[in-house]
Amino acid sequence: MESQKPKKVVARGLIGVIADDSEISTVGIGKGLNYRGYNIEDLAHGCIFEEVLYLLLFKELPTRDQLKDFQEKIAENRYIPAKLAEVIELVPKDSHPMDLMRTVASFLGTIEPETEENDQFTISIRLSAIFGPCLFYWYHFHKSGKRIEVDTHKSDTIAKNIVRLLKNDGKEPDELLVKTMEVSLILYAEHDFNASAYNARVTASTLSDFYSGITSAIGTLRGPLHGGANEAAIRFIKQFKTKEEAEAKLYEMYKEKKLVMGFGHRIYKNGDPRSDIIKGYSKKLTETEHGRPDLFEISERIENIMMSEKKMHPNLDFYSASAYYQLGLPVDFFTPIFVVSRTSGWAAHIIEQRSKNKLIRPASNYIGPEPKEFTVLDMRSKI
């Protein structure tokens, strides 16, 4: 009698699989998103990014004194050691800056490896502080041959420092640009078991080192189905001169069943609560010197058509795209800025995974050939 194989339930893409407990964030309860119990709107409107970073690492919002000490620590951690500067300069000008981010995480792990003293909290702060400076050091080195100083303004927040280093014009950064960056960093900080955070946890679950977890996560974030969608979205939006052109292209894409980047979400099926917040800043930026009301209007037309035709909402990446563009960020720097922010969430996930570790290793439903007889090399036919 033929033996019946038990039928396995396959969860492709791990859709709906609850893979572990977590106390870091709640995603998709109603339209909600909370970091450690605090609603994203309250955090985005009432905090600087450092408070959120502190919350994700230490589970509580900081007091004023704790925040002051924390900000001082971050400022101290912006410096780029000479060996790292050498490596940054070697990353070719035409590389994608996500290559640079991955390289920085990996190389820093060789000169400042994880030890009992250089522990997971110390490394989290170091990476959150240094990623922005490294990115803009590389940018200016290749753009104009300048080796910029990255840690001159000790009282800068991470957001202000990013805008300062981007512009590098000796002027005080514009307040609206800084506020937009601040809010964006808060919105991008954490999102439960998203692909990159989960990958960081998979790496941590083998008892690997902290830098390896972050490096794995950077590689995962880069793809256009995840963090790379902000770059893909602006490339899509920017090609249109008019709203009508965008509309016609959308209908063509529907016929070809093509994805519209910056729309849809694995968890949020009724809208991403972060989208309207960043959309508000994108709109405010249209009124600034380098504002692009045309891009904003085209984006809104795309949003409206996606809603009326596909019942599909924008995710955080869609309006982040026009916001970042109006901030003057080079297009391929969009996802690296996401890295600067999401390092906080990845760190929280690695720390949590380690605190109650279980090796992450799912099983597959094998659908390959039945067992076959082995043939030695010389006896195999050529077909």
Ligand SMILES: CC(=O)SCCNC(=O)CCNC(=O)[C@H](O)C(C)(C)COP(=O)(O)OP(=O)(O)OC[C@H]1O[C@@H](n2cnc3c(N)ncnc32)[C@H](O)[C@@H]1OP(=O)(O)O
């Ligand atoms: C910060 C972030 O990472 S947010 C996500 C950023 N990524 C993007 O914006 C990329 C575009 N979006 C997508 O590819 C998807 O919506 C994802 C990857 C985000 C979510 O994917 P899933 O949860 O697997 O959604 P799923 O694929 O089941 O979508 C259901 C249907 O909607 C379609 N669909 C989903 N997203 C889109 C989109 N952006 N444009 C057009 N159609 C879409 C799918 O093709 C599918 O159609 P089908 O039923 O005919 O096959």
Ligand SMILES: O=C([O-])CC(=O)C(=O)O
């Ligand atoms: O949760 C996800 O799948 C993707 C996302 O929005 C994020 O990582 O911010």
